[in-house]
Amino acid sequence: MTKTDVASRLAGALAIVMGADEIPLRLRAWDGSEAGPAGAPVIEFRSRRALRRILWSPGQLGLSRAYVAGEIDAPGDIFASFTALSSVGKFAEAGPFRPLTARELLTLLKTAVRLGALGPNPAPPPEEAHVGRHGRRHSKNRDSAAISHHYDVGNDFYALVLGPSMVYSCAVWNDERTGLDAAQDAKLDLVCRKLGLQPGMRVLDVGCGWGSFALHAAQRYGVNVVGVTLSAEQAELARKRVADAGLTELVDIRIQDYRDVDDGPFDAISSIGMSEHVGREQTPHYVSQLHGLLRPGGRLLNHAISWNAGPTSPDPDSFIPRYVFPDGEMLGLTEMIGALESGGLEVLDVEALRPHYALTLRAWVRNLEEHWDQAVKLTSIGRARVWRLYMAASALGFEAGITGVNQVLVQRPGGTGGTGGSEPPLRRNGWI
Known part of the structure; x- marks a missing residue:
């Protein structure tokens, strides 16, 4: 695998999750490779575990868990990064993410295999709430x-x-x-x-x-x-x-x-x-x-x-x-x-x-x-x-x-x- 393969494959995976043809971000992978428009806001994938979380929860939840856990980061201006994200695909919509198709899930799975990211679903970060497990809602x-x-x-x-x-x-x-x-x-x-x-x-x-x-x-x-x-x-x-x-x-x-x-x-x-x-x-x-x-x-x-x-x-x-x-x-x-x-x-x-x-x-x-x-x-x-x-x-x-x-x-x-x-x-x- 060439030096640019990891970042470019991650960019493709993120585009699938976002429901976009491409993402207006510069993606930096854990191996130092980069892909995406030069000068665009940078998003870092610091660990294969981030991709594993997205595979198990391919939507806002998987991305959020990876960010909270420090496996994804926006090292620069967070507003610039989020503005770019929110301008395309599912992030530009107000509602829940559309479920991925079987073909999209298969593509994500193949990407995870190639990048060595397969594995069990990581435990959520401890900051995730467990309130919904206890008692009647709004009791x-x-x-x-x-x-x-x-x-x-x-x-x-x-x-x-x-x-x-x-x-x-x-x-x-x-x-x-x-x-x-x-x-x-x-x-x-x-x-x-x-x-x-x-x-x-x-x-x-x-x-x-x-x-x-x-x-x-x-x-x-x-x-x-x-x-x-x-x-x-x-x-x-x-x-x-x-x-x-x-x-x-x-x-x-x-x-x-x-x-x-x-x-x-x-x-x-x-x-x-x-x-x-x-x-x-x-x-x-x-x-x-x-x-x-x-x-x-x-x-x-x-x-x-x-x-x-x-x-x-x-x-x-x-x-x-x-x-x-x-x-x-x-x-x-x-x-x-x-x-x-x-x-x-x-x-x-x-x-x-x-x-x-x-x-x-x-x-x-x-x-x-x-x-x-x-x-x-x-x-x-x-x-x-x-x-x-x-x-x-x-x-x-x-x-x-x-x-x-x-x-x-x-x-x-x-x-x-x-x-x-x-x-x-x-x-x-x-x-x-």
Whole structure:
């Protein structure tokens, strides 16, 4: 076999998996051979095991496992590499990969034989979630396990990625020069203004994370906040931040399922980046529960990622459900609005923030790459690679319009004034 055979054969195998005639990448094989357009972004196959994974799982899952395991790498600009990948074949489609034909599988098998890559199916990297093996989907115990898989990976790790704001949702940017912390502060304040927060109001923060919204609302608007999360690590740090800020009289952080909150009514409810964990079947109950906790005339802001194009259910064998958000389900915007309206809530405003999330994700990737060695020490090389892949790919999804993120502001009908009983402004610029 000549020096160029390994890389060229790998390029052919990758083209089959992608459903393309050729790939716009420079492929570098484990033996040092290269194939593909000169000057194109480079993808490295560091081990025969990568090809074996693709043979056993010829789609996004096999490629993702090989990347997480370090058997495939994008050593340069990861955005350039993923942009090239996403422009062709099955990566250019929003839906699940089309199964390979018998002929395509046979060609892959022959390639694996020639390159000495045959063997048993390698065990998945340890970072792969096993939540789906335990309990009924979206039961309280399984949801708790799913949240723990994603969020309980170390507060110090998240601090490196998110920065001082410790906000793990889309920021709001004036322009690309806005710093991440300033953009997150702007988002938190925007939510407060949309909810019409006033001193003395009682606010529920569903999925409170590390307490950033609760702290902002209590410090700047003088409200009382109950924050609930299923993550023990988030709650521990959130409580410390509350204590350090001297706000223990105003902010109560609980490890509690939103379905178990029973001490309403609340004057306002924020749900920022939480409803993606609820699940389609549970969404009507989610709306009903929050409606029941909201006093008449009170407002709820639901900030959530949505499908803009393609499927509204994830492929269970794709990267995100396996490694990032087990059991997560994004709804389309019309589905979410329909659920809120069917649950007896009046829509006051809808704001699409899709470009803002792309900027936020790119900032998180920069933070991770700038602190790579420390991030690896705090968690694992595999976990750091999961987050790099997930955030970079997600940024491109927002930029391409495949996914979006929307703030839907609703109000429970009724109420005659009092604390937080003011009418919304006649024009949106009343809160923007």
